[in-house]
Amino acid sequence: MSSLATQLDACRAQNRPAVVGYLPVGFPDVEGSIEAMRALVESGVDIVEVGLPYTDPLMDGPVIQTAATRALESGVRVRDVFRAVKAIDEAGAAAVVMTYWNPVLRYGVDEFAHDLAAAGGSGMITPDLVPDEAAPWMSASEEHGLDRVFLVAPSSTAERLASTTAASSGFVYAASLMGVTGARTAVDDAAELLVSRVREVSDLPVCVGLGVSTRDQVAQIGRYADGVIIGSALVRCLVDADTPADGLRALRHVASELVAGAHESRR
Amino acid sequence: MTDTTVPTDANVQTGLGRFGEFGGRYVPEALVAALEELDEQRLKANHDPGFIGELAELHRSYTGRPSIITEVPRFAEHCGGARVVLKREDLNHTGSHKINNVLGQALLTKRMGKTRVIAETGAGQHGVATATAAALLGLDCVIYMGRVDTERQALNVARMRLLGAQVVPVDHGSRTLKDAVNEAFRDWVANVEHSHYVLGTVTGPYPFPEMVRDFHRIIGVEARQQVLDAYGRLPDAICACVGGGSNAMGIFHRFIDDSGVRLIGLEAAGEGLESGRHAARFSGQAIPGVLHGAFTYVLQDEDGQTVESHSVSAGLDYPSVGPEHSFLRDSGRAEYDSITDDEAMEAFRLLARTEGILPAIESAHALAGAMKVGRDLGPEGFVLVSLSGRGDKDVDSAARWFGLLDEGEV
Numbered sequence A: 001m002s003s004l005a006t007q008l009d010a011c012r013a014q015n016r017p018a019v020v021g022y023l024p025v026g027f028p029d030v031e032g033s034i035e036a037m038r039a040l041v042e043s044g045v046d047i048v049e050v051g052l053p054y055t056d057p058l059m060d061g062p063v064i065q066t067a068a069t070r071a072l073e074s075g076v077r078v079r080d081v082f083r084a085v086k087a088i089d090e091a092g093a094a095a096v097v098m099t100y101w102n103p104v105l106r107y108g109v110d111e112f113a114h115d116l117a118a119a120g121g122s123g124m125i126t127p128d129l130v131p132d133e134a135a136p137w138m139s140a141s142e143e144h145g146l147d148r149v150f151l152v153a154p155s156s157t158a159e160r161l162a163s164t165t166a167a168s169s170g171f172v173y174a175a176s177l178m179g180v181t182g183a184r185t186a187v188d189d190a191a192e193l194l195v196s197r198v199r200e201v202s203d204l205p206v207c208v209g210l211g212v213s214t215r216d217q218v219a220q221i222g223r224y225a226d227g228v229i230i231g232s233a234l235v236r237c238l239v240d241a242d243t244p245a246d247g248l249r250a251l252r253h254v255a256s257e258l259v260a261g262a263h264e265s266r267r
Numbered sequence B: 001m002t003d004t005t006v007p008t009d010a011n012v013q014t015g016l017g018r019f020g021e022f023g024g025r026y027v028p029e030a031l032v033a034a035l036e037e038l039d040e041q042r043l044k045a046n047h048d049p050g051f052i053g054e055l056a057e058l059h060r061s062y063t064g065r066p067s068i069i070t071e072v073p074r075f076a077e078h079c080g081g082a083r084v085v086l087k088r089e090d091l092n093h094t095g096s097h098k099i100n101n102v103l104g105q106a107l108l109t110k111r112m113g114k115t116r117v118i119a120e121t122g123a124g125q126h127g128v129a130t131a132t133a134a135a136l137l138g139l140d141c142v143i144y145m146g147r148v149d150t151e152r153q154a155l156n157v158a159r160m161r162l163l164g165a166q167v168v169p170v171d172h173g174s175r176t177l178k179d180a181v182n183e184a185f186r187d188w189v190a191n192v193e194h195s196h197y198v199l200g201t202v203t204g205p206y207p208f209p210e211m212v213r214d215f216h217r218i219i220g221v222e223a224r225q226q227v228l229d230a231y232g233r234l235p236d237a238i239c240a241c242v243g244g245g246s247n248a249m250g251i252f253h254r255f256i257d258d259s260g261v262r263l264i265g266l267e268a269a270g271e272g273l274e275s276g277r278h279a280a281r282f283s284g285q286a287i288p289g290v291l292h293g294a295f296t297y298v299l300q301d302e303d304g305q306t307v308e309s310h311s312v313s314a315g316l317d318y319p320s321v322g323p324e325h326s327f328l329r330d331s332g333r334a335e336y337d338s339i340t341d342d343e344a345m346e347a348f349r350l351l352a353r354t355e356g357i358l359p360a361i362e363s364a365h366a367l368a369g370a371m372k373v374g375r376d377l378g379p380e381g382f383v384l385v386s387l388s389g390r391g392d393k394d395v396d397s398a399a400r401w402f403g404l405l406d407e408g409e410v
Ligand SMILES: Cc1ncc(COP(=O)(O)O)c(C=O)c1O
Pocket: B096, B097, B122, B123, B124, B125, B126, B200, B201, B202, B241, B242, B243, B244, B245, B246, B247, B248, B314, B315, B316, B360, B362, B363, B388, B389, B390
């Protein structure tokens, strides 16, 4: 059983949603990002999404874009992602890489899968790779025992929900709204509807992301979803901080709040 | 008149919108439904006499098609004496070939019941065309443009605003065309329900490369008939500049089956290939990868991060290229060469001085290509050049380049 499934099962056994936290590797620098990911795990985050910074992130809003750009400027490399994955695995959480497709293609799909598995990673989330174009990743992930987390959106047709979930493993990433990453004041009703549509065609756990930023939102989404994904709200702690130490402190505080939201969600 | 919207399928297309191995659809799932709807609508429209008629009427009475061809004998003296004929897309309403595609997409937007269009622009010509069509058809319009480009193409920013469009300068990344495309996609993901992204060139996810090419095919369809009527023969070579590659695909496509006609795409070599400051995807060290939804040649580093491009011409300053060009290049059907800023500006100056035509700086790259290939072909040669746009938007840049502004002006 993959560690994504292990983590999600454990959360289900506790009758609570999993908390999935995103941070980009390399921001403020590689060591600092690894330390921040460890802090997430210590704050109770179950699954860490390790973002691979990319020059042209089509699905990211300003906060994540800023962090990714600064990570690239300070010289982050693709291979640094595997160090972060290893650290998360050692800290006892599941690590899944979130990346746009071109860096993986350039690294070599098979080499990437090999190195990711060797570092203890569970799989990959691919915001600009739909199953239709994913043949090389389907076979590499089979071979290296990695999970394929594809996204579904409120606009996905019934046929696409069925084919996308059939190609997925680990969990299904349900985009809560039509839009890019970034905190929103209200999470769309679209999320709940989407989750129920996924449940009609698939038994895979469904995690909801995009726009989630508060304890209340986590609690609310956690009532119907198997996991809640938080990105910008965490990244912002690091982006807005005056010093790395301030950033870590803010991150621990926010992560603990969000985790608390998950624990109170089904009471 | 021959067919204008339904292409002869000269290219091998495999799988979903692939040209050989190039193309595809690398996009967020949120956009897939919109791409499918667009594909369905445009395929239907291709066979709908109502749509074909409406577009043809706009071409005739609004754009001013067919655009003429012009032989340029005094310029040709600088092209080894070969016969040089220009296809005058610069005479189109709004000043470039871009309007051909935009009118088609704007009509499709209406058919899909959407009320808002989004576009990216580099040189500003695609933005001006989109703002124009939006005004004509009563659509809301938002144009993304890299900050650097808003500065070097300030006149076009003003034109777009006068036409009622909202122009949003983009401050991310290289602040040029590539980043404007990113921003346009982000807007589209969030607003796809009521907005259509009028992509400005033959790249992006399927069906854009094929659809945009089909809307521009009219350039080559007309030009082929015009040169046959006027000269009784086909040209030896066709030169066109290649940013994303829409004017080039437009003029090339009808000639693909004419194996005796060399198809030559000219990319921007900027400050020179060795300088690293260029946009030469095929002449440089680009390799195939994914950018903006398509698998195609991309200027990228060893980590797959996109490398910034450079060109004096905002419309050619783009690190990727339409996937059909990648296919034509690798299959050997088309040739690609690159032109430096200096060479392009020299061709710009020559056309102005010898023929009284100010070309767009983009199109000047094609003219510089004609100077090279003309010298190869010699006096018997016959070169057709896509004059993709006029130089009004570039007057300020060109005047600066040639030092023509008096002290204290501007
Ligand atoms: C006049 C003109 N020609 C050419 C181009 C390059 O685009 P494409 O390669 O798609 O024709 C532009 C782009 O803005 C343009 O304005």
